[in-house]
């Protein structure tokens with residue numbers, strides 16, 4: 351009886367080891383590892399763009415973020431800018447390896463280093479080269495309606511992210527747009543002339 355028990359245990363042990371060596375169970379090909387964890391709706395490996403897979407891949411990539419969203423003020427703005435709407439994916443220039451240059455946080459990029467060959471304005475509070483003379487309402491208005499303080503309409507990629515497919519910045523609550531404005535007004539002004 352004792353001998354038989356030991357035999358069974360050994361058998362179980364052997365099955366476990368055997369499984370891990372021979373990969374029994376559902377077979378996983380390397381193609382399947384792409385990831386439903388990217389929130390791409392599980393469209394298979396081809397839909398996964400990766401963190402450096404261009405605008406579509408980078409803008410909506412989940413990043414490290416606080417477990418609870420701050421409820422209001424510039425702290426909520428920071429959370430929305432850095433973790434939800436990812437403004438820096440376009441407004442912070444990248445080096446030649448594609449890594450954002452943090453010393454130019456939100457300071458804009460010219461056509462050469464900007465996303466998809468588009469120049470992106472400096473949105474730090476620098477008065478001369480950024481948006482230091484915009485009021486918080488001006489910034490919130492632009493995010494929701496796409497209209498600049500000079501009543502011009504915003505163009506290109508910024509227009510696209512405001513409109514969204516189907517949801518864009520235009521759908522955010524006014525308080526959130528104002529929180530983003532408060533945060534942008536609190537970041538260090540950086541002199542960087544883009545246009």
Ligand code: HEC
Nearest residue numbers: 435436437440468469470471473492504505506507508511
């Ligand atoms: C997909 C790229 C992209 C993303 C993401 C993006 N922007 Fe922009 N943004 C642009 C481009 C390009 C322009 C210039 C549009 C134009 O010239 O009409 C622009 C223009 C602006 C302007 C107008 C500045 C000026 O001097 O005219 C503001 C303000 C702005 N963006 C704020 C934001 C904020 C805040 C976010 C995040 C909530 C954000 N943007 C996210 C690409 C982007």
